[in-house]
Amino acid sequence: MSLVNFESNTKSMELRKEDFFILDENGYRVRPMKGNSLFMFPDDYIILDLETTGLDPLVDDILEIGAIKVVDNVIIEEFQRFCRPDDISMLSGFIQKLTGITPEMLDNAEHPINVIKDFMQFAGDSIILGYNVHFDINFLYDEALTRNISPIKNDLIDVMRFSKRFLSDLPDYKLKTVAQELDIDSTGSHRAIADCKITHNVYQHIKNVIGNDGNAADEFYKKAINKRKPLDCKDITTDKTEFDITHPLYGQVCVFTGTLEKMNRKQAMQLVVDFGGENGKSVTKKTNFLVLGNNDYCPLIKDPDGKSTKQLKAEKLKESGQNIEIISENVFYDMLEM
Known part of the structure; x- marks a missing residue:
């Protein structure tokens, strides 16, 4: 796949985001370099969470990237940075109320390309966990392509899928709902680092119950059908x-x-x-x-x-x-x- 080289960090004014995407025979976007979706219980991983102006990587922008590094099941390092959107007017009142992120907080925010590069260095080749992690990864993947940098390729684990199997009768599977069901503090939800820590605690709870036994994990997966x-x-x-x-x-x-x-x-x-x-x-x-x-x-x-x-x-x-x-x-x- 070839990409257009840019002279600056800004997105091309002549090209649309969709010009960078690959479509399959049905017209769906595909991400051939995206990592594999795994079903396992690692002890070492990165937990990722983004705050964005909306839910579509095609038209929305990243506002905040938060991540925590976990080694031997213990948090050892945090990563938190704001990203300044190309158009600050995209930060609607609805999103400000939902996330608590205001235009003033983004006045000195860095350009997305710099933050994404630093995050990818922070993550290295670690497995990335997240709650509905494909949402976050798709944003980073697509944003990297449109900024002419190599997209993120780390393998993924979606903790939301674990939660749906582990807790079968909840009214919904929002992160906050699952955390409350497991008596996990959900203070500060809808901000990146706070959501990372909540996700870490949910994952650790499920992991400790299921155990590290490979057969138990296989059985856990089979029962999801x-x-x-x-x-x-x-x-x-x-x-x-x-x-x-x-x-x-x-x-x-x-x-x-x-x-x-x-x-x-x-x-x-x-x-x-x-x-x-x-x-x-x-x-x-x-x-x-x-x-x-x-x-x-x-x-x-x-x-x-x-x-x-x-x-x-x-x-x-x-x-x-x-x-x-x-x-x-x-x-x-x-x-x-x-």
Whole structure:
């Protein structure tokens, strides 16, 4: 894969982010140099968490990179840096309220390329753990490509998937919810270093219960494939009877809004139920994901006057603490590959 060489650290004004991405035959973004997703319980690892202006690497920016280095199950070093977005106006009031990061905090922030390089040096070739870690890695991977540096290639472990198998009856699987269920302090959640430490404690709890026995880990993984009756969606059903209960769409209620670029809404809804999820017509307290068509998820949508009724309601529900995420069509496709 060849990349354009830049004379500066800024993204090219003539090229779009999507010009750097590789698409498969179905038009989905693929990341061929991305590390492998592992199922194991290492003693040495890096835990990573990002804070961003939104959930789509195609149009959103990284605000903060936080990480902790763990050796022999003990935290030995921390990494925390702010990144200054190319356009500070992308830092919406909604994100400021959610993360506590304000424009003033970013006045002296460094350029993303410098922070990413330093983080990659901090991480080395260690396994990277995270809570829904593919979200964080995809941001770093795509940002590196558009800045003309080698993308991150470390192997990954998603602690959220462990949590879904270990705790089977929670109302949701937000990091804070899982931590509270395990009596782990979740103070400071939605900031990078705090979330890293919470994730570390959740992982260590699960690891200590499951143990380091390879057979026990294998059995733990096998049980993650669960048989259940197909979900009874009104018009969209599935013939599948086996689902990976650790998949991010399993048991989640998805609502679509706007026109999708790569498929029609019926096809997208079919994918949801095929992964064990449910579809909803409108945003309610049961909704977990509001998926915006790519044309609706753009910088302009951050203007309150440009947001749909569904998005405004979803933001209000998220601010009240509901387990709901507002994602783009592209991020939805990324989730299918996890």
